[in-house]
Amino acid sequence: MKPNARLVPAAALVTVVIAGPVLAAYFHxxxxxxxxxxxxxxxxxxxVVAAAVPTGPLPDSVAADILATPDAAGLFEQTGGMRIPDGxxxxxxxxxxxxxxxxxxxxxxxxxxxxxxxxxxxxxxAAGEATLALRDWTxxxxxxxxxxxxxxxxxxxxxxxxxxVEIGYGHDSPSLVLVHTxxxxxxxxxYGSEATFLNPAQTLLANFEDLNDATSLLVTDLAAAAPAxxxxxxxxxxxxxxxxxxxxxxxxxxxxxxxxSENTGTTPNAIPVRFERSANGSWITKSAxxxxxxxxECRARAAAS
Numbered sequence: 001m002k003p004n005a006r007l008v009p010a011a012a013l014v015t016v017v018i019a020g021p022v023l024a025a026y027f028h029x030x031x032x033x034x035x036x037x038x039x040x041x042x043x044x045x046x047x048v049v050a051a052a053v054p055t056g057p058l059p060d061s062v063a064a065d066i067l068a069t070p071d072a073a074g075l076f077e078q079t080g081g082m083r084i085p086d087g088x089x090x091x092x093x094x095x096x097x098x099x100x101x102x103x104x105x106x107x108x109x110x111x112x113x114x115x116x117x118x119x120x121x122x123x124x125x126a127a128g129e130a131t132l133a134l135r136d137w138t139x140x141x142x143x144x145x146x147x148x149x150x151x152x153x154x155x156x157x158x159x160x161x162x163x164x165v166e167i168g169y170g171h172d173s174p175s176l177v178l179v180h181t182x183x184x185x186x187x188x189x190x191y192g193s194e195a196t197f198l199n200p201a202q203t204l205l206a207n208f209e210d211l212n213d214a215t216s217l218l219v220t221d222l223a224a225a226a227p228a229x230x231x232x233x234x235x236x237x238x239x240x241x242x243x244x245x246x247x248x249x250x251x252x253x254x255x256x257x258x259x260x261s262e263n264t265g266t267t268p269n270a271i272p273v274r275f276e277r278s279a280n281g282s283w284i285t286k287s288a289x290x291x292x293x294x295x296x297e298c299r300a301r302a303a304a305s
Contacts, residue, residue, distance in 0.1 A: 037189035066272035126184030160202035233298035
């Protein structure tokens with residue numbers, strides 16, 4: 001995974017054109033200051049609970065129902081999900097770039113001129129803002145190993161005003177970039193390796209990562225003109241304990257359920273949890289277990305600034 005940079009709401013859209021292999025830079029490096037980078041490892045390092053999210057009880061019957069619910073498929077994993085169709089262009093994506101661009105052309109045609117391509121460069125336009133230019137690149141080390149970024153337009157979200165772009169890499173799973181169609185504000189998430197889920201209204205995006213260091217859960221608010229982290233949770237990892245997450249479902253546009261797996265070297269302890277967001281934007285977690293005592297804490301956006 002490629003580490004990203006910082007916790008800030010995405011700022012104004014800017015024009016960026018990568019001129020060639022010498023100047024090639026990963027998207028998360030070129031946009032450290034104007035995109036919300038949800039896969040940024042420093043989000044874990046800067047996690048401090050100034051005001052913990054309130055907790056509440058979870059009835060045994062609800063807990064049992066959560067445990068019995070199948071795991072949900074993320075945006076990248078689900079059939080017909082937000083990605084280049086699986087198997088359409090073969091396994092060696094860099095060599096099959098013409099196939100990807102043929103598929104992309106259909107999406108560009110539906111954008112009403114808001115997205116376009118000229119050779120290696122994908123351009124996105126936001127109302128009243130500059131054009132964002134994303135240029136495919138490949139860079140090879142002296143020893144012959146190469147890496148690359150390929151930007152593919154996936155179309156617009158069906159219910160939220162965002163363009164969706166997939167970043168394909170030479171040696172990594174893809175990332176998803178969402179660009180607000182009016183403000184041009186952006187977010188980036190490594191959804192090929194971090195399970196990512198949109199609520200039905202596409203106003204909240206949840207993603208988690210449990211492979212590196214502490215287990216992280218983020219919920220991002222997409223309802224405003226700029227995406228912003230609304231909820232952040234962290235499960236501490238030690239030599240004797242770690243946490244895994246299994247996302248179960250969105251119950252509504254403001255509530256979701258998951259199972260927290262506490263691993264201590266023996267049989268994992270499965271902890272069902274429900275997250276609910278009130279009309280005023282505050283969150284509450286419901287569980288039969290004291291999550292803080294177990295080493296899993298959450299903070300709301302108001303405490304994350």
